Amino acid sequence: xxxxLIEARGxxxxxxxxxxxDGIDLTVHRGEIFGLLGPxxxxxxxxxxxxxxxxxxxxxxxxxxxxxxxxxxxxxxxRVAYLPDMVGFYDNLDARANLRYTGRLAGIAARELDxxxxxxxxxxxxxxxxxHKVGTYxxxxxxxxxxxxILMKGAQAAILDxxxxxxxxQSTFExxxxxxxxxxxxxxxxxxxxxxxxxxAICDRVALFSRGRIAIEGSVRELAAQVLxxxxxxxxDTDPKSGDPQNGALxxxxxxxxxxxxxxxxxxxxxxxxxxxxxxxxxxxxxxxxGAPILRLASVEPSLDEIYRRYFEKIxxxxxxxx
Amino acid sequence: MAQRMSRRSGSxxxxxxxxFAKEFSDHLRSPRMLVLEWLILLxxxxxxxxxxxxxxxxxxxxxxxxxxxxxxxxESMPSFLAVLGFLIPLMAIGLGFDSIxxxxxxxxxxxxxxxxxxxxxxxxxxxxxxxxxxxxxLVTLWLLIIGLGLLRLGVPPSGEExxxxxxxxxxxxxxxxxxxxxxxLCSVVCxxxxxxxxxxxxxxxxxxxxxxxxxxxxxxIIYPPTDVAILLGIQSPQQIGLQQMLARxxxxxxxxxxVIGMLQPATRTFGVVFSSQVQGAVAGAPLSxxxxxxxxxxxxxxxxxxxxILFAVSYMAFQRKEVRA
Numbered sequence: 001x002x003x004x005l006i007e008a009r010g011x012x013x014x015x016x017x018x019x020x021x022d023g024i025d026l027t028v029h030r031g032e033i034f035g036l037l038g039p040x041x042x043x044x045x046x047x048x049x050x051x052x053x054x055x056x057x058x059x060x061x062x063x064x065x066x067x068x069x070x071x072x073x074x075x076x077x078x079r080v081a082y083l084p085d086m087v088g089f090y091d092n093l094d095a096r097a098n099l100r101y102t103g104r105l106a107g108i109a110a111r112e113l114d115x116x117x118x119x120x121x122x123x124x125x126x127x128x129x130x131x132h133k134v135g136t137y138x139x140x141x142x143x144x145x146x147x148x149x150i151l152m153k154g155a156q157a158a159i160l161d162x163x164x165x166x167x168x169x170q171s172t173f174e175x176x177x178x179x180x181x182x183x184x185x186x187x188x189x190x191x192x193x194x195x196x197x198x199x200x201a202i203c204d205r206v207a208l209f210s211r212g213r214i215a216i217e218g219s220v221r222e223l224a225a226q227v228l229x230x231x232x233x234x235x236x237d238t239d240p241k242s243g244d245p246q247n248g249a250l251x252x253x254x255x256x257x258x259x260x261x262x263x264x265x266x267x268x269x270x271x272x273x274x275x276x277x278x279x280x281x282x283x284x285x286x287x288x289x290x291g292a293p294i295l296r297l298a299s300v301e302p303s304l305d306e307i308y309r310r311y312f313e314k315i316x317x318x319x320x321x322x323x
Numbered sequence: 324m325a326q327r328m329s330r331r332s333g334s335x336x337x338x339x340x341x342x343f344a345k346e347f348s349d350h351l352r353s354p355r356m357l358v359l360e361w362l363i364l365l366x367x368x369x370x371x372x373x374x375x376x377x378x379x380x381x382x383x384x385x386x387x388x389x390x391x392x393x394x395x396x397x398e399s400m401p402s403f404l405a406v407l408g409f410l411i412p413l414m415a416i417g418l419g420f421d422s423i424x425x426x427x428x429x430x431x432x433x434x435x436x437x438x439x440x441x442x443x444x445x446x447x448x449x450x451x452x453x454x455x456x457x458x459x460x461l462v463t464l465w466l467l468i469i470g471l472g473l474l475r476l477g478v479p480p481s482g483e484e485x486x487x488x489x490x491x492x493x494x495x496x497x498x499x500x501x502x503x504x505x506x507x508l509c510s511v512v513c514x515x516x517x518x519x520x521x522x523x524x525x526x527x528x529x530x531x532x533x534x535x536x537x538x539x540x541x542x543x544i545i546y547p548p549t550d551v552a553i554l555l556g557i558q559s560p561q562q563i564g565l566q567q568m569l570a571r572x573x574x575x576x577x578x579x580x581x582v583i584g585m586l587q588p589a590t591r592t593f594g595v596v597f598s599s600q601v602q603g604a605v606a607g608a609p610l611s612x613x614x615x616x617x618x619x620x621x622x623x624x625x626x627x628x629x630x631x632i633l634f635a636v637s638y639m640a641f642q643r644k645e646v647r648a
Binding site: 046054055077078080081082087089090101102104106107149 | 333337338341342345349353429430431433434435436437438439440441645646647
């Protein structure tokens with residue numbers, strides 16, 4: 001794996017009696033999007049602020065782009081860009097003036113600054129409205145301006161807090177696309193979100209956050225394997241009329257395929273197959289041999305929403321039992 | 324904590340100039356500033372104009388004719404000084420009451436603090452920006468008044484008058500600095516700009532209008548008047564001393580004393596004059612510039628010290644503030 005840009009070990013922070021962050025470990029590599037997912041109030045923002053050195057951690061060790069934000073926040077802030085939750089700009093200034101202010105604070109040389117601002121604005125497709133006052137911008141345009149700031153800063157890593165919060169589907173799609181482009185440029189990206197399904201599409205790895213702790217961590221497939229019992233989900237459609245009595249037999253047949261962990265009949269003629277690896281080939285062969293018509297054989301991306309729900313059902317279930 | 328402090332790298336001043344430039348240009352362009360400027364300009368010029376009318380008809384033989392532009396009150400119009408004593412705090416509070424909480428409410432604070440600067444630079448840059456705006460306004464007003472005086476009185480000010488006028492300007496800026504610090508402290512402590520503005524205005528009313536009366540009552544309570552004093556209808560020296568000391572806790576009192584000492588050269592002391600103090604003095608004779616400066620020096624430095632102390636308090640409050648909105 002490539003270079004580690006963001007690393008935290010045993011991070012803890014409490015506000016009064018509440019433990020906002022209760023011992024988390026995480027690593028983000030160069031050229032990777034790491035998603036910190038969880039409900040509101042799970043401690044995501046606090047963790048992010050600690051990584052940036054904007055809040056002091058009570059315990060733990062952090063290294064961000066080779067610097068410790070607790071002792072050397074300035075170096076960290078030079079190398080990392082931050083897009084806060086519901087980012088705000090000076091409404092009475094235009095986009096360029098807003099970026100120029102933070103660009104100068106970031107220590108970018110004056111002769112370089114205007115060029116960098118222009119290319120950043122055109123990459124987020126705001127160049128046509130660059131001279132408009134930010135007060136006239138929509139929520140989506142503001143988020144894109146926030147991304148332009150990250151581009152302008154030329155940071156090695158970016159931390160985005162709820163970047164898709166309050167955006168319509170179209171803007172969300174555009175923004176996620178731009179974030180993916182940042183990753184492809186080799187930036188390490190840590191993003192937090194409570195909207196799981198939209199964000200899972202761009203995350204290379206995710207961590208599910210709950211009550212100040214990371215509940216589970218890994219790629220979406222790994223989590224699916226861990227929580228749902230199979231990293232691969234297949235949807236198999238056959239003709240329900242071709243033999244109602246056969247369907248039970250077909251389920252048993254599919255279940256016998258090597259690597260399949262469970263088979264669920266969703267409706268007549270439709271099965272959901274959970275497997276540890278890609279078993280499409282074996283499933284197809286088994287079906288052809290049995291003579292059942294294959295109307296559809298599709299691999300379904302495991303949904304983070306489902307993983308999340310199931311995980312917490314399990315946790316709460318066991319909690320009930322022990323209580 | 325101390326260990327961490329000593330280890331922090333980079334200059335706390337980095338970015339200060341940039342924040343200053345932005346604040347300064349924001350203030351100068353803001354409609355709020357325009358309103359405040361016009362308010363001061365109209366009332367100030369009105370007061371001076373009326374005092375000029377009076378000066379032209381009555382006083383001819385005064386070596387410090389020009390300074391009387393600032394201090395003369397006629398008929399229903401208060402003197403220019405009284406107007407300034409009232410309006411400078413208003414302007415300073417108007418410039419500072421939303422400087423910090425405004426950034427939180429616009430959600431720009433975390434974005435700005437995520438840049439490689441210390442919080443020190445932000446706070447100091449904002450204070451300096453406000454103070455510079457205030458100074459620009461006051462210098463403009465000062466020059467306008469001198470110009471008006473030149474035109475209407477037809478007498479050029481002497482070198483000493485200009486020097487006294489300049490010290491007066493500096494005192495006025497320091498006075499503005501105190502109220503700017505008060506306003507910024509309120510803007511750090513209060514989340515809502517409206518609450519911050521109200522608290523700052525409340526402090527201003529308390530210190531300017533009520534405090535002189537309270538100082539008198541407190542002094543009377545601590546040193547109750549003796550029978551002799553009641554019989555003669557005077558206050559005891561201790562009571563006067565305490566009253567004066569308490570009253571000087573208010574920046575308005577300090578400003579009033581410093582400005583009178585500067586602009587009325589015959590002023591020898593503030594408050595009650597003891598007979599020992601006027602022994603050998605020629606009644607009504609002006610002090611030299613240096614002596615007047617010595618007289619008002621404690622008041623002047625008191626104002627500056629007040630501004631610095633209040634700034635330090637808001638600095639500490641700001642450092643402890645959580646960034647998350």
